[in-house]
Amino acid sequence: MRPGRPPSQPFPPPAPASPPLRVLVADDNPVVRAGLTALLSGHPDTTVVAEARDGREAYEAAVRHRPDVILLDVRMPGVDGISALPHLVGLAPVMMLTYSHETETVREALRLGAGGYLVHGEFTTEQLVRAVRDVWEGRPHVTPGAARALLSELRGDALAHEPTQTPGVEPNLPSQTLSQLQPSVGQSFRSRFRLSSREAEIMDLIASGMTNQQIAAACFISEKTVKNHINRIFAKLHSTTRSQATAKWLGVA
Numbered sequence: 001m002r003p004g005r006p007p008s009q010p011f012p013p014p015a016p017a018s019p020p021l022r023v024l025v026a027d028d029n030p031v032v033r034a035g036l037t038a039l040l041s042g043h044p045d046t047t048v049v050a051e052a053r054d055g056r057e058a059y060e061a062a063v064r065h066r067p068d069v070i071l072l073d074v075r076m077p078g079v080d081g082i083s084a085l086p087h088l089v090g091l092a093p094v095m096m097l098t099y100s101h102e103t104e105t106v107r108e109a110l111r112l113g114a115g116g117y118l119v120h121g122e123f124t125t126e127q128l129v130r131a132v133r134d135v136w137e138g139r140p141h142v143t144p145g146a147a148r149a150l151l152s153e154l155r156g157d158a159l160a161h162e163p164t165q166t167p168g169v170e171p172n173l174p175s176q177t178l179s180q181l182q183p184s185v186g187q188s189f190r191s192r193f194r195l196s197s198r199e200a201e202i203m204d205l206i207a208s209g210m211t212n213q214q215i216a217a218a219c220f221i222s223e224k225t226v227k228n229h230i231n232r233i234f235a236k237l238h239s240t241t242r243s244q245a246t247a248k249w250l251g252v253a
Helices: 030-041 055-065 081-088 103-111 125-136 144-160 175-180 189-193 197-207 212-219 223-237 242-249
Strands: 021-026 046-052 069-072 094-098 116-119
Touching: 021 030, 021 055, 021 125, 030 046, 030 125, 046 055, 046 125, 055 069, 055 081, 069 081, 069 125, 081 094, 081 103, 094 125, 103 116, 116 125, 116 144, 189 242, 197 212, 197 223, 197 242, 212 223, 223 242
Parallel strands: 021 046, 021 069, 069 094, 094 116
Antiparallel strands: none
16 A cells, blocks of 8 residues: 555445334224334334324324324324324325225325324235325325225226116117117116226226325326326316316216
8 A cells, every 4th residue: 555545445334324214193992002113113114203083183283293104094082194284284284094095085185184094904014115205205195995995985986977778778879879889788878988907097096086105005006007097087088187087087068
């Protein structure tokens, strides 16, 4: 080694580890709170800084501790999760973590700004930790049970809007319209759009009001792939906006 030359470093120093995400857990069940606290605080990427038994306590704890992410149950005595949600989303990203996957509850939670909706029993500890970080970074998560609830309602709405026909009576439609229809008798009116099964699934999620990020999370695909699907869907539905496509897809246009 030449005099005056500092010794070489064969390996760069390790990058400093990012601090664990600070999480607030709001659930009226003390067993659930204790379990989540143990799981998250025992993982190097997360730590629980506060617990709450209802929405009011969750708001007060969020103001006091300024967590990175709030895990919020739906049904709690006093102020429930849905009522508290609009007040909490301005303080930190909120992920619903609950046993409820009723369609209206899922829809309302996402409409009010929840960054994700996880149903107990549908994720592992590692998946929960990853979902917490994704929601903090703006990538929403919806577990399969919540996604299925939305799809079931949408498909039910579409069936309710399907045109009825008296058996044995031919519909009085222009010949041009008839030529555009699928020949198979009894197929859904949606079949005329010729969407693939994946495109139909994504169109259902669009109609539910999900954003591209939420669709990507529900379908386990990238946002870019979602956008590519949407471009093809809009072309097939001859639509330029989500509202136009939704109206046609639900049979109300």
